[in-house]
Amino acid sequence: MSSTISTTTSSQEPGGAPSGFEADQGTDSLGGAARAYVNRVRGGDLGALPAILGILALGLLFTALRPETFLTPRNMANLADQAAPIIILAMGLVFVLLLGEIDLSAGVVSGVCAAVMAKLLADAGSPWYVAVLAAILTGVLIGLFTGSLVGLVGIPSFVVTLALFLGWQGFTLRLIGEGGTVPVRDPVISAISDKNLPVVLGWVLALVVIALYAGLQLNRWRTQKAKGLAHQPLAVVLVRIGVIAAVVVLVTAVLSVDRAPAPGFVLAGIPYAVPIVILLLLVLTFVLGRTGFGRHVYAVGGNAEAARRAGISVTRIKVLVFVIGSTLAAISGIVAAARLGSVAPGSGGGNTLLYAVGAAVIGGTSLFGGRGRARDAVLGGLVVAIIANGLGLLGTEAYLNFIITGGVLLLAASVDALARRRAAATGH
Amino acid sequence: MSAPTGRPEDGTPTLELRGVDKSFGAIQVLHGVNLKVFSGQVTALVGDNGAGKSTLIKAIAGIHAIDGGEILFDGRPVTVSGPRDSAALGIEVVYQDLALADNLDVVQNMFLGRERKRGLLLDEVSMEQAARETLTKLSVRTLKSVRQLVSSLSGGQRQTVAIAKAVLWESKVVILDEPTAALGVAQTRQVLDLVRRLADTGHAVLFITHNMVDVFEVADRVAALYLGRMAADIPISQVNRSQVIELITAGRSGEIGIAPAEAAAVEV
Numbered sequence: 001m002s003s004t005i006s007t008t009t010s011s012q013e014p015g016g017a018p019s020g021f022e023a024d025q026g027t028d029s030l031g032g033a034a035r036a037y038v039n040r041v042r043g044g045d046l047g048a049l050p051a052i053l054g055i056l057a058l059g060l061l062f063t064a065l066r067p068e069t070f071l072t073p074r075n076m077a078n079l080a081d082q083a084a085p086i087i088i089l090a091m092g093l094v095f096v097l098l099l100g101e102i103d104l105s106a107g108v109v110s111g112v113c114a115a116v117m118a119k120l121l122a123d124a125g126s127p128w129y130v131a132v133l134a135a136i137l138t139g140v141l142i143g144l145f146t147g148s149l150v151g152l153v154g155i156p157s158f159v160v161t162l163a164l165f166l167g168w169q170g171f172t173l174r175l176i177g178e179g180g181t182v183p184v185r186d187p188v189i190s191a192i193s194d195k196n197l198p199v200v201l202g203w204v205l206a207l208v209v210i211a212l213y214a215g216l217q218l219n220r221w222r223t224q225k226a227k228g229l230a231h232q233p234l235a236v237v238l239v240r241i242g243v244i245a246a247v248v249v250l251v252t253a254v255l256s257v258d259r260a261p262a263p264g265f266v267l268a269g270i271p272y273a274v275p276i277v278i279l280l281l282l283v284l285t286f287v288l289g290r291t292g293f294g295r296h297v298y299a300v301g302g303n304a305e306a307a308r309r310a311g312i313s314v315t316r317i318k319v320l321v322f323v324i325g326s327t328l329a330a331i332s333g334i335v336a337a338a339r340l341g342s343v344a345p346g347s348g349g350g351n352t353l354l355y356a357v358g359a360a361v362i363g364g365t366s367l368f369g370g371r372g373r374a375r376d377a378v379l380g381g382l383v384v385a386i387i388a389n390g391l392g393l394l395g396t397e398a399y400l401n402f403i404i405t406g407g408v409l410l411l412a413a414s415v416d417a418l419a420r421r422r423a424a425a426t427g428h
Numbered sequence: 429m430s431a432p433t434g435r436p437e438d439g440t441p442t443l444e445l446r447g448v449d450k451s452f453g454a455i456q457v458l459h460g461v462n463l464k465v466f467s468g469q470v471t472a473l474v475g476d477n478g479a480g481k482s483t484l485i486k487a488i489a490g491i492h493a494i495d496g497g498e499i500l501f502d503g504r505p506v507t508v509s510g511p512r513d514s515a516a517l518g519i520e521v522v523y524q525d526l527a528l529a530d531n532l533d534v535v536q537n538m539f540l541g542r543e544r545k546r547g548l549l550l551d552e553v554s555m556e557q558a559a560r561e562t563l564t565k566l567s568v569r570t571l572k573s574v575r576q577l578v579s580s581l582s583g584g585q586r587q588t589v590a591i592a593k594a595v596l597w598e599s600k601v602v603i604l605d606e607p608t609a610a611l612g613v614a615q616t617r618q619v620l621d622l623v624r625r626l627a628d629t630g631h632a633v634l635f636i637t638h639n640m641v642d643v644f645e646v647a648d649r650v651a652a653l654y655l656g657r658m659a660a661d662i663p664i665s666q667v668n669r670s671q672v673i674e675l676i677t678a679g680r681s682g683e684i685g686i687a688p689a690e691a692a693a694v695e696v
């Protein structure tokens with residue numbers, strides 16, 4: 001490797017001649033890192049900031065308005081269940097939005113897939129894993145179909161998915177029948193929402209998550225430093241690990257408290273929906289950040305022409321992204337059906353899609369493509385779920401609920417658009 | 429400084445075009461274009477707006493399929509039917525619009541489409557090291573960090589990254605479409621130095637520009653396109669500045685250029 005680099009990195013000569021790459025040499029202090037962060041935010045790269053502020057502000061607001069119900073372990077467990085399907089659907093939308101595309105049919109696709117599962121369970125008496133696999137396969141095929149229309153035929157995704165939004169609703173209606181509902185009573189499926197990890201296992205999971213996160217972060221930092229690569233100050237890495245650990249411990253502690261409505265039995269532990277979300281978060285973060293496919297998704301979203309000239313098959317990326325989006329929609333549909341205990345013709349309709357798009361955008365994913373992460377879906381999904389949950393506790397009327405949630409999405413989209421203009425103004 | 433270096437011009441050109449035609453629908457943009465590009469030399473490709481310069485290099489890169497003629501690489505006829513083909517031959521193109529992804533950092537852009545992997549994982553360590561090494565070799569000192577997003581770079585820095593990207597790939601031919609068009613004096617200087625260094629390190633460089641000062645500063649040969657026809661492809665020592673301008677604007681200058689009859693026919 002180049003010897004000049006390694007010497008400049010190890011011996012930090014103060015005031016030496018500029019040799020380039022000075023920001024890569026890790027001499028930055030915590031203060032310097034903080035300044036760099038403030039500059040990034042000023043430049044329009046808000047990252048997770050709006051979502052985290054939103055979670056804190058809304059949490060405080062609803063705690064103040066409903067002190068006896070909002071911040072209780074029971075409501076927190078409920079919140080987790082409520083957020084899970086939104087988050088999972090939003091994860092799929094993050095991929096689609098990364099390309100600068102949209103999937104307006106994602107919500108109703110989750111409905112179709114849930115209907116397929118429910119019919120197999122109820123009418124055909126299939127075992128749960130067959131029904132789940134069939135639902136996921138349905139999602140994959142739907143994604144292939146949507147992705148081909150967008151990527152191969154070249155119809156704008158807005159139009160394709162608007163048409164499919166209507167089309168798939170008809171499909172669900174045909175499967176389930178007018179006015180009917182199909183119950184979902186399979187114990188394994190229902191367990192996703194109404195069973196909890198044993199408390200001990202919950203703590204084990206929490207510790208594993210923390211250890212994994214800390215291990216990966218520290219290991220990366222060590223490699224970068226040893227090989228003379230660009231790296232953040234150790235303090236920043238440690239603070240990040242500390243914050244994540246604190247949040248995980250806090251959440252686990254709250255969900256480990258007995259929240260049984262009446263004495264005589266114990267209801268405690270992390271709802272199963274949570275580890276499902278965490279697993280998806282890990283896998284999708286890995287895919288987007290560490291694989292060639294993920295890199296190409298960002299490239300296509302940032303500059304499709306540049307990607308094409310670099311020999312990346314833009315069509316292939318588009319098709320695969322829609323497949324991922326619809327597959328996650330299927331999983332979201334399964335989790336939602338487990339929570340509601342049934343699938344109706346309207347499942348996945350109504351505000352399902354709006355919640356998920358809102359979650360992705362609030363979390364920091366850009367509607368203009370090229371910027372977004374899997375964690376955006378989690379943070380934004382929590383904001384959306386807190387709004388829905390809190391308004392429910394306040395007993396707000398439905399009309400107000402719609403207006404507020406719609407308003408929040410508009411607000412997030414405005415922040416996104418303004419951030420983009422700001423980036424363009426300060427960028428090159 | 430523009431004394432011809434490298435292989436003599438009667439040797440085999442690294443890249444040669446023979447009678448290349450290209451039409452978009454009913455409009456023929458390139459008419460029987462011949463061109464030779466030698467290793468160790470900078471060939472300046474000049475011509476008025478719309479003369480077909482960008483179209484010509486897109487044909488070489490395989491972005492546009494040619495309708496007639498042939499492309500030879502190291503004397504062998506080749507077919508390039510896509511960016512991957514031209515890259516495999518060792519042809520790298522820095523486009524007029526640079527084709528960088530603003531939302532990716534310098535390293536990610538330099539390796540775009542050809543990421544190094546370890547199993548499933550991207551090998552960030554080796555990619556960052558190689559990118560840094562290449563930038564250092566080209567004496568690029570103005571970048572703060574190789575992990576900077578490209579959106580935060582200046583025009584000259586972006587140009588530098590795009591050129592470094594081309595050099596990273598052990599390319600034999602580097603084609604640059606107006607690399608200095610939008611740059612200030614100091615940044616133009618840097619890029620021209622970089623262009624010269626490319627040739628001095630053995631690359632065959634094809635350099636599109638509208639700037640006569642640039643041409644006479646770095647070029648060893650000049651190729652003038654006039655309305656899609658190659659008016660001249662000659663050593664820079666055989667022409668002066670006003671002759672090159674005449675070739676660009678009229679397709680002909682004294683004895684050099686398109687035959688008078690043909691030039692007249694084109695002008696109709």
Ligand SMILES: Nc1ncnc2c1ncn2[C@@H]1O[C@H](COP(=O)(O)OP(=O)(O)OP(=O)(O)O)[C@@H](O)[C@H]1O
Binds near residue numbers: 457482
């Ligand atoms: N994709 C296309 N479809 C149709 N016509 C095209 C296309 N690309 C280029 N042309 C036409 O081909 C001609 C040559 O264009 P080209 O971009 O190659 O010119 P140029 O020499 O690069 O000009 P400039 O100096 O302005 O960059 C122009 O008349 C242009 O309108």
Ligand SMILES: [Mg+2]
Binds near residue numbers: 481482483524605
């Ligand atoms: Mg051009």
